[in-house]
Amino acid sequence: MDNGTDSMLDMYLFETNSLMEQLDELLIEAEKVEEFSTDDVNEIFRIMHTIKGSSAMMEFTSLNQIAHHIEDLFFYIRENGMDSIAPELKKNLFNLMFKSTDMLRSEIEKVENNEPLTENIDSIIGEINSFLNKISDADTSDDAAQANGEETDAPSVAELNMELANCPDDPAPFFIKVIFEEGCGMENLRAFMLVNALQDLQMEFRFYPDDVETNSASAQTIVDKGFFLALQEESHIEKVIGVISGTSHIQSYEVIENARNKKDKEAAQEDVQKTEVAASTKPETPAPAPAAPPAGARKAENTEKAAANNAKSHSGPVKQSLISVNLSKLDALVAIVGEIVITESMVTSSPDIQGLKLDNFMKSTRQLRKLTKDLQDIAMSLRMVPVSGVFQKMNRIVRDMRQKLNKDVRLTIIGEDTELDKSIVDGISDPIMHIVRNSMDHGVEVSKEERIAAGKDPQAEIILSATHTGSEVIIKVEDDGYGMDPDKILAKAANNGILTKPESEYTKKEILGLLLLPGFSTNEEVTEYSGRGVGMDVVKRNVESVGGTVSISSELGQGSCTTLKIPLTMAIVDGMEIAVGQSMFTVPIANIRQSFKVSNEDVVYDAEGNEIVKCMDEFYPIIRVHQLYNVETEITNIEDGILIWVEASDTSYCLFVDELLGEQQVVVKPLPSYLNSFNIKNSGISGCTILGNGNISIILDILSLYEMAQY
Amino acid sequence: MAEDTKIVVDEDLDGTAEVEVEKERFLTFRSADLTFAVNTKYVIEIITNHAITTLPMVPNYIKGIINLRGQIIPIVDIRLRLGKPSVDMEGSDICIIVLDIDSISVGIVVDSVSQVVDSELSKISPVPVNNQQELVNGMISLDVNNVVLLLDCQQLVDSQMMA
Numbered sequence: 001m002d003n004g005t006d007s008m009l010d011m012y013l014f015e016t017n018s019l020m021e022q023l024d025e026l027l028i029e030a031e032k033v034e035e036f037s038t039d040d041v042n043e044i045f046r047i048m049h050t051i052k053g054s055s056a057m058m059e060f061t062s063l064n065q066i067a068h069h070i071e072d073l074f075f076y077i078r079e080n081g082m083d084s085i086a087p088e089l090k091k092n093l094f095n096l097m098f099k100s101t102d103m104l105r106s107e108i109e110k111v112e113n114n115e116p117l118t119e120n121i122d123s124i125i126g127e128i129n130s131f132l133n134k135i136s137d138a139d140t141s142d143d144a145a146q147a148n149g150e151e152t153d154a155p156s157v158a159e160l161n162m163e164l165a166n167c168p169d170d171p172a173p174f175f176i177k178v179i180f181e182e183g184c185g186m187e188n189l190r191a192f193m194l195v196n197a198l199q200d201l202q203m204e205f206r207f208y209p210d211d212v213e214t215n216s217a218s219a220q221t222i223v224d225k226g227f228f229l230a231l232q233e234e235s236h237i238e239k240v241i242g243v244i245s246g247t248s249h250i251q252s253y254e255v256i257e258n259a260r261n262k263k264d265k266e267a268a269q270e271d272v273q274k275t276e277v278a279a280s281t282k283p284e285t286p287a288p289a290p291a292a293p294p295a296g297a298r299k300a301e302n303t304e305k306a307a308a309n310n311a312k313s314h315s316g317p318v319k320q321s322l323i324s325v326n327l328s329k330l331d332a333l334v335a336i337v338g339e340i341v342i343t344e345s346m347v348t349s350s351p352d353i354q355g356l357k358l359d360n361f362m363k364s365t366r367q368l369r370k371l372t373k374d375l376q377d378i379a380m381s382l383r384m385v386p387v388s389g390v391f392q393k394m395n396r397i398v399r400d401m402r403q404k405l406n407k408d409v410r411l412t413i414i415g416e417d418t419e420l421d422k423s424i425v426d427g428i429s430d431p432i433m434h435i436v437r438n439s440m441d442h443g444v445e446v447s448k449e450e451r452i453a454a455g456k457d458p459q460a461e462i463i464l465s466a467t468h469t470g471s472e473v474i475i476k477v478e479d480d481g482y483g484m485d486p487d488k489i490l491a492k493a494a495n496n497g498i499l500t501k502p503e504s505e506y507t508k509k510e511i512l513g514l515l516l517l518p519g520f521s522t523n524e525e526v527t528e529y530s531g532r533g534v535g536m537d538v539v540k541r542n543v544e545s546v547g548g549t550v551s552i553s554s555e556l557g558q559g560s561c562t563t564l565k566i567p568l569t570m571a572i573v574d575g576m577e578i579a580v581g582q583s584m585f586t587v588p589i590a591n592i593r594q595s596f597k598v599s600n601e602d603v604v605y606d607a608e609g610n611e612i613v614k615c616m617d618e619f620y621p622i623i624r625v626h627q628l629y630n631v632e633t634e635i636t637n638i639e640d641g642i643l644i645w646v647e648a649s650d651t652s653y654c655l656f657v658d659e660l661l662g663e664q665q666v667v668v669k670p671l672p673s674y675l676n677s678f679n680i681k682n683s684g685i686s687g688c689t690i691l692g693n694g695n696i697s698i699i700l701d702i703l704s705l706y707e708m709a710q711y
Numbered sequence: 712m713a714e715d716t717k718i719v720v721d722e723d724l725d726g727t728a729e730v731e732v733e734k735e736r737f738l739t740f741r742s743a744d745l746t747f748a749v750n751t752k753y754v755i756e757i758i759t760n761h762a763i764t765t766l767p768m769v770p771n772y773i774k775g776i777i778n779l780r781g782q783i784i785p786i787v788d789i790r791l792r793l794g795k796p797s798v799d800m801e802g803s804d805i806c807i808i809v810l811d812i813d814s815i816s817v818g819i820v821v822d823s824v825s826q827v828v829d830s831e832l833s834k835i836s837p838v839p840v841n842n843q844q845e846l847v848n849g850m851i852s853l854d855v856n857n858v859v860l861l862l863d864c865q866q867l868v869d870s871q872m873m874a
Contacts, residue, residue: 339781583765629767672776672785674815674868675769683768690778696764708768 009111012058014324016108019047021389023101028395031094036082044097045074051104053196062117063107069128070100072189076132085135096131098400100124176229176240178253180222188218190247191227197243198229205240206230327422330382337372337379338572338667342690344372349693380572383423387466387475388416390429394436394464401440408458409444411436414465420473424566427546428475431539435477435562436462438536443481443560454557456480472548472590473566480559484552486511496520512552513650516540540649544703549649573668575689577661577697578644580625581633584697586666586689587644587655591702594645595660603638611638613654615645623709624656628684633658648702655700664691668699684708733832737851739859740808740821743795747821748828748851748859755809755816757824763805771797774820777807784809787867788820793846798822812864819867828853835861 026043030036036044048071055063077085085093103124110117180190188209195207208228209218231237237255244253348365391413398411420428444460445451451458463478486508493499493514499506506514514520518537540550547567554560567573567590575586576595594615603622604612611622622643626633635641635658643654666689671680684705688698737748758779763786765775772791776783786807791797807818828851835849838860849861 342781583767631765631767669783672783672816674785674817675766675773675776678769678773680766680768685767688764688776688783690781690783694778695762696776696778696783698764698766 009058010326011324012054013108013112015054016051016063019051020101020105020108021392023047024396025392027094027097027101028392028399031399034087034090034094036077038078038082041074041078041082045071045078048074056193058111060107060111060117062119062121063104063111065121066100066104066107066124066128068189069125069132070097073128073132075189076136080136089131089135092131096127098396100128174231174234174237174255176231176237176244176253176255178227178229178244178250180227180250188222190250191218191222194227194244194247194250197247198240203236203239204232205236325382330422334379334383337376338669341372341376341667344368346694376572381419383421384419384568385422385425386417386419387425387428387473390425390432391416391464391466393429394432397433397436398440398462401437405440407440407444407446407460408448409440409460409462412461412463414463415467418466418468418473420566420568424546424548424568427542428548428564428566431542431550431564432464432475432477434536434539436464439477439479439481439560439562443479445481473568475564475566476561478559478561483556483558484512484515484554484560485556489514493517493520512554515552516550516650544649573666573689573699574663575666575697575699576644576663577691578625578655578657578659579661580629580658581631583629583631584661584691584695585625585657586664586697586699587646587702588699589663591646591648592644593647593652596643596645597639598643599639600637611656613643615654618652620645620653622654622656623706626656626658628705628709635659646702648706651703651706653706666691666697666699682708734829735832736827736829737859737861738808738827739825740806741823741825742789742821743793746825746857746859747789747847747862748830749808749810749862749864751827753810753812753864755811758807758809758818759805761805761807777818779809779818782816784816784818786818786820789846790820790822792867810864810867812868815868817868 023044026040030040048067052064052067052071055061055067082090103121107117178191178194191207198205207230209221211218229240231240241253241255244250348369353361394413395411398409401407402409439462444462445454445456448458451460457480461480463476465476465478467474467476489511490499490503490506493511494503498514498517498520516536516539518535520535520537536550536552543550543564543566549565551563551565552560553563573586574589576589576592578585578587596615598613602613604614604619606612611624612619613622614620622638624636625631626636638656641656641658642660643656644660645654646652668687669689670687671685682704684701684707686699686701686704688696691697736751738751738754739746739748741747761777761779763775763777766773772788774786774788776785788797806821806824808821808824809816809818830851830853835851838847838850846863846866847860848863848866850858851861852858
């Protein structure tokens with residue numbers, strides 16, 4: 001694939017995904033009131049229309065088809081109003097919509113992963129069609145009345161001029177009459193698609209009936225009389241025929257020369273104006289785009305409308321000034337800003353100017369420092385996105401499971417505006433989903449009665465919250481269900497053979513920690529939603545991979561709470577520079593609990609001669625960095641160096657290093673990919689950073705360093 | 712910074728396109744008393760006197776990483792990579808050729824850099840089967856009774872993957 005298609009695909013995916021997100025939000029909201037408002041219906045229609053169009057352009061047939069049928073369905077609903085659907089069918093409508101959006105989403109995923117699309121989508125389309133039939137059968141009379149009404153409303157140009165040979169009265173010298181396949185249905189929409197396709201040719205033409213997009217009754221007109229395209233120039237005919245023959249469901253077409261080609265210019269003018277009026281008074285335009293071009297360029301108007309609608313879904317009809325930027329460009333920007341931060345400190349702390357008294361220079365460097373700091377803040381904020389996207393997905397999961405499991409649960413979302421680095425948000429989506437599913441499946445009581453008996457609100461609650469604390473974001477998933485029974489967990493763990501010490505010695509915290517170990521799952525049965533062999537250990541690993549930690553707390557009978565602590569960003573870390581021999585290392589400040597000097601007497605030894613030290617009444621192993629990494633250093637006596645007590649996730653130990661050099665904010669750089677083959681990621685090294693003097697410091701990964709030290 | 716791999720087209724004065732002699736340019740360097748050549752299309756630059764930050768937990772032939780204008784580049788010692796004994800070099804003497812092989816950047820430590828030579832592709836002969844060794848995928852005889860070994864850049868990066 002060349003670059004052109006690539007970026008087109010990127011745009012397509014971006015656009016379609018954001019449309020799908022809008023749609024999901026809309027559906028969830030609408031389901032709460034069990035009703036689509038007129039705006040909702042228009043919005044869904046528009047979303048489907050856009051997806052249909054862009055999918056057709058990208059030749060993703062299945063997406064195109066599904067969107068097309070949903071569009072048809074909502075076209076009907078729009079024409080007849082939500083009231084025309086019997087209440088008992090509304091529920092089906094929602095289920096159908098969720099099912100089809102799922103289908104669309106899975107197809108989009110396939111596009112993203114470059115997999116072939118599903119070819120057989122008949123079942124879902126059949127479902128949509130049968131539903132459409134069901135609701136349209138229910139009120140045919142209604143429909144007819146309305147159709148009649150609209151027929152009279154319809155601009156007169158189309159009707160009045162359908163005289164001779166059914167040709168519309170138009171000054172254009174040529175007509176093309178298009179006849180669609182018999183019984184292909186939705187002729188008006190097909191005609192409209194054809195018009196859309198022709199608009200891409202950038203030429204002047206008109207079409208009759210000219211209200212195909214908005215008037216469903218025009219379908220009948222097309223069936224009866226055909227669909228006419230009026231062309232200005234002979235040379236266009238060929239191009240148009242090219243497009244027509246590339247369009248499906250067209251039975252035949254014929255080119256007719258206009259016998260009454262003596263219309264004066266005035267009439268032509270008038271005609272154009274009428275078309276314009278028809279175009280701009282389309283009923284579905286919810287917020288007439290203020291910047292719509294005066295000339296009847298419908299395509300432009302359509303995009304404008306789409307843009308306006310897009311903005312509307314966020315904050316009213318005001319157009320938001322948003323642009324979408326490729327993430328890799330942002331990454332490059334952040335990298336360069338990182339360079340600038342480093343270079344700035346290289347310049348200002350250059351050894352050449354040490355000891356000189358340079359007032360003006362100092363003034364300028366202070367200014368420079370402030371500006372670089374601002375620049376850095378802005379660059380970082382560019383990558384920040386709110387977690388609401390992830391949280392909204394949970395709405396959907398809770399909704400689906402509520403139906404399947406027949407549990408009455410409400411999901412309360414707090415702090416969805418909290419912002420996190422984009423890559424981190426992507427990384428925590430799956431873990432959160434897993435935890436929410438667990439809460440729904442195992443956490444919440446099976447029946448209302450059970451909850452009432454326990455003196456709880458019959459409706460269970462799951463609270464999903466995000467809060468900001470300094471350098472990290474805390475995400476909590478709380479439920480007020482059963483809570484976890486430590487004894488059961490312990491028994492299960494013993495059963496699975498993952499205990500490492502006698503059962504009686506486990507504290508409650510440790511027992512809950514067992515849940516996060518591989519090979520543990522509290523539910524015996526595998527259900528559709530949870531327990532697919534992926535346990536909390538996967539959650540833990542995923543969260544740790546973005547530098548976060550997981551912890552569980554629970555009170556039996558009152559519910560449980562899973563807490564994720566996530567760093568704001570992985571690109572910049574507050575680090576403590578340490579020296580070991582000639583090498584320099586950086587330990588993330590977030591991992592450091594304490595640093596202290598010890599005397600030889602404080603160190604105790606275990607049977608294998610490993611050093612252990614006691615801090616705050618607990619014993620922790622000592623890992624000597626110089627031994628672990630084979631660094632030559634003169635400081636080998638424990639009294640000469642310094643111990644850093646570090647903690648990551650559930651691991652806690654002390655590092656022995658030569659000395660602390662100071663705290664510094666560092667820009668994390670990944671190690672060259674060339675070195676990945678040496679399994680360096682698991683050697684306790686998470687990356688490196690360039691210090692102000694141009695030297696490289698290696699950033700330690702406290703967690704994997706400990707794991708490596710064990711072997 | 713010679714990235715220009717040239718295909719020199721010999722044209723006679725009368726304009727008739729003649730025998731196209733495919734020539735490539737090679738940078739020769741010495742390491743462990745052997746002369747190697749590396750295609751200049753891979754060469755980014757030659758640097759000397761650069762501080763190398765050693766990395767723990769890697770094979771000995773990975774000397775470490777350097778900071779080249781903000782880019783982190785791993786450094787391989789060709790001597791050690793070939794299994795030759797290392798020579799303790801003073802920091803200032805270390806000569807590094809920075810290569811870009813399929814957008815993987817890697818620096819190689821060599822004893823000294825010699826010259827850039829043009830050679831016709833046809834003059835590259837394969838290594839005799841019995842003498843095959845790592846990292847060499849051809850031999851080029853230069854004019855003056857001088858044969859150089861062609862460094863297999865691909866293997867330099869690939870073998871890493873397998874290691």
